[in-house]
Amino acid sequence: MLQTTANRQLDILQRLDNLVQRYGKHSSTLIPMLQEIQNAYRYLPEDLLTHVATALDLSPATVYGVATFYAQFSLEPKGKYVIQVCDGTACHVRGSMPVYEAICKKVRLVDGKATTEDGMFTVETVSCVGACAAAPVVTINGEVYGKVTPDAIHVILDTLESRGDTADA
Amino acid sequence: MGIMTINGQRTTFSDENNVLEVIRNAGIDLPTFCYHSELSVYGACRMCMVEVEGWGTVAACHTPPEDGLVIRTNSAELRHVRKVSLELLLANHERECTTCSRSGSCKLQDLAQRFGIEHIRFGQRDRKSPIDASSPSLVRDPNKCILCGDCVRMCEEVQGIGVLDFAHRGSQITVSPAFGKDLGDVECVNCGQCAAICPTGALTVKSQTERAWRAIHDPDTTVVVQIAPAVRVSIGEEFNLASGQSVTGQIAAALRIMGVDYVFDTSFTADLTVLEETHELLGRLQNQEPLPHFTSCCPAWVKFVEQYYPEFLDNLSTCRSPQQMFGSLAKHRYSQDLGISADNMYVISVMPCTAKKFEAQRDEFQQSSRADVDLVLTTQELARMIREEGLAFEHLEPTSMDMPFGFATGAGVIFGVTGGVSEAVLRHAHEEITGRQPQPKAFEAVRGNDGTRRVDLKIGEQTLRLAVVNGLAQATELLERIKSGEESIDVLEVMACPGGCIGGAGQPIANNRQQTQERRSNGLYREDKTLQLHQSKQNPMVRDVYQRWLGEPGSAKSHALLHTHYGSRRRIQGESMDIASSKKPAAVEVQVCVGTSCYLKGSLKLLRTLTDQVEAADLTENVKLRGAFCCQQCASGPMVIVGDDVVSGVTPGHVPDLLQRIREQLELPVS
Numbered sequence: 001m002l003q004t005t006a007n008r009q010l011d012i013l014q015r016l017d018n019l020v021q022r023y024g025k026h027s028s029t030l031i032p033m034l035q036e037i038q039n040a041y042r043y044l045p046e047d048l049l050t051h052v053a054t055a056l057d058l059s060p061a062t063v064y065g066v067a068t069f070y071a072q073f074s075l076e077p078k079g080k081y082v083i084q085v086c087d088g089t090a091c092h093v094r095g096s097m098p099v100y101e102a103i104c105k106k107v108r109l110v111d112g113k114a115t116t117e118d119g120m121f122t123v124e125t126v127s128c129v130g131a132c133a134a135a136p137v138v139t140i141n142g143e144v145y146g147k148v149t150p151d152a153i154h155v156i157l158d159t160l161e162s163r164g165d166t167a168d169a
Numbered sequence: 170m171g172i173m174t175i176n177g178q179r180t181t182f183s184d185e186n187n188v189l190e191v192i193r194n195a196g197i198d199l200p201t202f203c204y205h206s207e208l209s210v211y212g213a214c215r216m217c218m219v220e221v222e223g224w225g226t227v228a229a230c231h232t233p234p235e236d237g238l239v240i241r242t243n244s245a246e247l248r249h250v251r252k253v254s255l256e257l258l259l260a261n262h263e264r265e266c267t268t269c270s271r272s273g274s275c276k277l278q279d280l281a282q283r284f285g286i287e288h289i290r291f292g293q294r295d296r297k298s299p300i301d302a303s304s305p306s307l308v309r310d311p312n313k314c315i316l317c318g319d320c321v322r323m324c325e326e327v328q329g330i331g332v333l334d335f336a337h338r339g340s341q342i343t344v345s346p347a348f349g350k351d352l353g354d355v356e357c358v359n360c361g362q363c364a365a366i367c368p369t370g371a372l373t374v375k376s377q378t379e380r381a382w383r384a385i386h387d388p389d390t391t392v393v394v395q396i397a398p399a400v401r402v403s404i405g406e407e408f409n410l411a412s413g414q415s416v417t418g419q420i421a422a423a424l425r426i427m428g429v430d431y432v433f434d435t436s437f438t439a440d441l442t443v444l445e446e447t448h449e450l451l452g453r454l455q456n457q458e459p460l461p462h463f464t465s466c467c468p469a470w471v472k473f474v475e476q477y478y479p480e481f482l483d484n485l486s487t488c489r490s491p492q493q494m495f496g497s498l499a500k501h502r503y504s505q506d507l508g509i510s511a512d513n514m515y516v517i518s519v520m521p522c523t524a525k526k527f528e529a530q531r532d533e534f535q536q537s538s539r540a541d542v543d544l545v546l547t548t549q550e551l552a553r554m555i556r557e558e559g560l561a562f563e564h565l566e567p568t569s570m571d572m573p574f575g576f577a578t579g580a581g582v583i584f585g586v587t588g589g590v591s592e593a594v595l596r597h598a599h600e601e602i603t604g605r606q607p608q609p610k611a612f613e614a615v616r617g618n619d620g621t622r623r624v625d626l627k628i629g630e631q632t633l634r635l636a637v638v639n640g641l642a643q644a645t646e647l648l649e650r651i652k653s654g655e656e657s658i659d660v661l662e663v664m665a666c667p668g669g670c671i672g673g674a675g676q677p678i679a680n681n682r683q684q685t686q687e688r689r690s691n692g693l694y695r696e697d698k699t700l701q702l703h704q705s706k707q708n709p710m711v712r713d714v715y716q717r718w719l720g721e722p723g724s725a726k727s728h729a730l731l732h733t734h735y736g737s738r739r740r741i742q743g744e745s746m747d748i749a750s751s752k753k754p755a756a757v758e759v760q761v762c763v764g765t766s767c768y769l770k771g772s773l774k775l776l777r778t779l780t781d782q783v784e785a786a787d788l789t790e791n792v793k794l795r796g797a798f799c800c801q802q803c804a805s806g807p808m809v810i811v812g813d814d815v816v817s818g819v820t821p822g823h824v825p826d827l828l829q830r831i832r833e834q835l836e837l838p839v840s
Contacts, residue, residue, distance in 0.1 A: 009796070010777050013763070017773060046348050047796070050741060053347075054768055059331025060347035060355070060741055068336045075348075 012040045012048070020055050030056055030066055034073055042078040071126070079115045079122035081160060083107075084139045088128030091136040095149075099136050100125060102150035106157055171236030176243070182234045189217050189229035197242055200251070200280050202368045203317040204230045206683070207667065208326055211318050215254045216280070218247055226250065252284055260291035262369065263312035269370040270549075274678040276368035277315060298343070303353030305530050306375055306523035307364055311343050314371035320344060320363035327667065329642030330473075332357045344371075347741060356476055356740035358641070360469040360665040361523030361674025365682075374523050374675055378550050378557075384515040384543070385428045391507065392515045394424055395495045395574070397435040399521035399585030399670040400548045402692030403685075406677040407552035408562040412685045413692030418567020420519075421575075423555050425568065432570050435518065436577030438491040438498065439584040439593070441714065442466065443705035445731055446488045446590075447597045448722035450660065454631075459483045461636070461651065461661045464590050466490045468528035469665035471735055473641050478648055479737035479766060479804040484661075487732040491584065492518050492525055493534050495574065496541030497730045502718050503574070511539065518545045521585070521673035524665070533733045547675025573710040579697030580705045586690040587639040587669030588615040588622065591662045595626065595633070596704055603629040606704065616694075618668070618687070621647055623658070634658040639672075641665050737804060753790060757834045759783075759827070760797035760810040761819075767806035771820070775807055778821040786828055791835050 016033050023029040033052050037044050044067050053060040067073045085091075085100040100123070103109075107121040115122045131137045134146025138153070145156060173180050173188075175195050182191040187210065192199050202214035210230050217229040222239035226246070241247070259281060266272045298311040318335070321344060325331040332355055336345045346355040364372040384390050401417045410416065421432045450462045465471055465486040474481055489497065495518070500511040507514075518525060522545075528534070529542040546554075555562050569575065580596055583589035592612045599607040614624045615635065620643035624635045636658045638644045644663045650656035666672040668686035671693065679685035702708060719727040761767075761776045776796065783792050797810065805817035811827060812834040819827070 010780060013773055013796075014777070049348070051763060051768070059325070059334065061331055061334035061336075061345070064345070064347045064349070065334040065336045069338050 008040070012037065013051070015040075016048075016052065016055065025056055027056060027058060027062075030058065030063065031070075034063075034067055038073055042082065043074045043076055046075075076115065077119070080120050081140055082122045082124070084124055084126045084129070086127075086129045086131075086135070086137040086139075087125040088132065088135075090132035091128075094135040096125075096136040098150050099138060099148050099153060102153045103138075103157070106153060171234065173234065173236070173238040173240060175240045185234055187230055188219065188221075188227075188232040188234055188238070188240065191234050192219070192229055192240070192242060199229060199242055200283070201230065202276060202280075202315060203319055205319060205323075205366060208319065208322040208366075211322065214315075214317055216251060218250050220244055220247060248284070252286060255281055255284055255286050256289050256291065258315045259286065259289050261294055262315060263297075263310070264293075269313070270373050270376055271367075271370035271678075275370060301351045301353075302375065303351035304357060304359065304375065304527075305353070306359040306526045307352060307357075307361055308373050308375050309352055310371055310373070311345075312371075313369045314344055315369055316342060316344065317368060318344070319366045319368065320372055323362045323366045327362060327640050327642055328358070328360060328665065329640075329645045330356060330358065333363060350741070354742040358469040358472040358476075358665065359524040359527040360641075362666060363674075364523065365672075365674040365676075365678065374547050374549055375526065376550055376553070377526075377544055377546060378554050380544055381517055381546055381550075381554065384517070387515075389513060390515045391431070391504075391509055391513055392429045392517060393431045393433065393499050393503075394429050394517045394519060395433045395435045395438075395492070395499075396420055396570075397492070397518065397520045397522070397525075397585065397670065398439065398582045398589075398693060399673060399676070399689065400519050400551070401696070402585070402689045403521065403671065403676045404548050404552055405563070406679070406685070407549075408555075410563055411688070412679070413688035413690075413695075415692055415696050416562075416567075418569065419562055419565045420551075421570050422565045422568045423558070423560050423562060426560060426565075427554065427558050429517075433495070433499075433574035434570050434577045434581070435491045435495055435520075436581030436584065437574045437708070437710060438494040439581035439590075440578055440705035440708045440711050441494055441498075441731065442488050442491050442584075442590075443580055443593045443597050444711065444715075444722045445494075445727060446486050447594050447601060449486055449488065450594065451598065451601060452723070454659065461634075461658045462486060464660075464662045465735075466584065466590055467524070467664045467666075467670075468522070468531075469524040470641065470644070470663045472524070472527070472738065473644070473665070475735055475738040476740050477645070480652075481648065482735060482737060482804060485735055487728075487734060489534070489731055489733050490525075490528065491581075492520065492528065492545075493541060493733075494731045496529070496534065498714070498718075499574070500536070500539075500541050501730060515543045516541065518542050519548065519551045520545050521548050521670045521676045522666075523547060523674045525675075533735070547673075549675055549677060552677065573713060576708065576710045577700075578702035578705055578708045579700040580703055581708070582696050582700065583693055585670040586616075586693050587664050588617065588637045588662065589669060589693070591615045591635060591637050591660065593705060594660075595628070595635075597706055598633075599628050600704065600706065602631060609703065618683075620667075623656075633660060635660045636662070638663045639665075639667055639669055755835070756791050756793045757812050757831050758793045758795065758810075759812075759831065760795045762806060762808040762810075763796045766804075767808055770807045772807035775809070775819060775821050775824070778824050779809075779827060782824050782828060783831075788828070788831060788835075791837075792831060 015036055019033050037048050049063050050060050053063045085096055087096045103123050107116050114124055129137055136148050138145045138148045170183055180195045185191045200216040203211045212228050212231045218226050219229045220241040221227055301309040321333050324333055332346055333344050336343055346352055364374055385392050401415045402413050405414050405416045406412045424432045453462050463484045496516050499516050504511045504514045526545040529540055529545050534541045580593035592615050595612040596607050615637050620640045622637045626633050671689035672686045761772055763772050807819050809816045809819045811830045
């Protein structure tokens, strides 16, 4: 277990280094590096951002600026399951908001927070995942669920735990 | 070259960068928030919109001059555009003008009045961000920020640091240090140029006038004030006097009326610095010690070297800055002359500089928890105190400064302008090397406005290779060339602020920065010319100080009082990174530095080798392995900390030795 964490940490540092080798020590390498970290941790830890700034010769404030500009990056640790409710036009008119509210209620999210206190779920809205034909759409750790209803949400969330395969995206 | 028509007037232009400059040269003060000729063009504030015939409405700052353009700078539509932009900016701006230190020098206030904004149709914003007063030098109030980005570009382009940048998006956007941290916890060197260029009160100099009044009004405290050279040629601007006009006598008079006990001149300790620093420099040249010799008068530059160039720390002059030399002499020697205890003496500096506030608080300059310099006021703050006292500054009868530390030579006075330290040291070095005094104009080659000036000067048989730099971005460029071997020099003078101390962020806010700096620097050179002495060594009070207290330059006594050493410093306060953490309480903590300097020296490979070998040696259960961000010993990296042992210069080849140390600390049998 210890060795696994160590290897994971070292791997990400190595992968970041590889990106610098491949794309050069240039500001345009920044976003691929941030994506690499976001994929590995589901958020951007501060220490790694400082590391990225060093590796690219950018100021940490600039890296922070880019990281906070894009919705795809998060500076807060996200839940084990990241649930994205599409609220694009098609999904919205087909009732995405009742779905969103049903999810928040089901996972007991209160006070406009995005992540549950036990760190299990993060619920957020996104603008169009490009699957309008299946509206309303919800994605859970990247897996797409179409024509979702508030009732269907209960079933989906209840079976999540048993399908451990999506847990470690 | 060409001709444009501006508001019906034919106007010739030559090499102006953009239409805005042509319009301003034609005598029309087109308003801007985000345009500064020394920074890149940003085009965010939309104040400089003009109508160009055939093109429509364009931003003048972004439009290159072209022959035959027909331009209007004022029309019904343009007035509407400007007024709406101003209204929107004001809606987002905390309009507590009465309590704002920039009231009166605020561009937003000025333009709102100029354009007759009497009513703002939009509501105030409901979100209030906390004020960041963590820095010893500056205060950041995001509620007053208009997002012009001037500070962002100043820090990035002129100082090469980039402490601030835009963060978040849309209505959430702010200008912030990295990770939303406070200014006091990041890599800011406290030069304050962001505050000097901020059009509003979003970034201001931290005001400490209350503490100064408290000391002055305390009957048991002897208040000793030192005035930096650059203050005398700028404070008059606050009282409608011409910039560059020297008002030393009025400053002394004002301080005495306010109740200060002694008024002295930092130029005096600048003279002392010249003797100490020349002695150090000649020693370096003779003994093959690290060259180039770096000046260390500028506290922003010193912090910059500590953070970014630890490998050059030995190049920094060990001389304390004139401010700190003064504090040390006043507290530890002069107080004895006065027959008072150092605890009853309160030393106030008046400086053109915000970084001096930081410098005075450094650990190096505290003795038994009292600081050598108790308080640093900027030129701006002193001007406010003079106004508070109710003095008609411009009509004050000038008086002289006190003896002994009120007597300075011209060499000490020119410390306030870029190149001044070099020129003063060269004058003295010339006499030390050749035994003759230099011609009055011998070293004028080091004067000027360029960011970097490279000069080779022949003194006797010796050729000194000199570089004079202002602006830290320029310093970075030069240091990189020195590191790569492209450039090789003997002496490097760096002042962080454009123009040197006269362009410091504590100075009165200038509308035309370049012109004001030129006038202030002329003022200091004029002062040098009119003083009787131009060589620091001739200062009779300096001789006196050596005779009574120090012996000779470079002596053990002068080292104790006038010199110091600086160490490396981490840029951003933050956590270390867990690599592999054993839950065992007895486990040894091993930290491998992956901070900038160590990372570049290959600490990543080291970390990997170490992890592998820790596993191979079956020690995983006993080790907490962490990636640390800077152990502040960057010059000798890569650094590894095993328990309490700090090991420097570690390569993957040293890993068996590290394992040995881990075993020792675990009290396991050593293999």
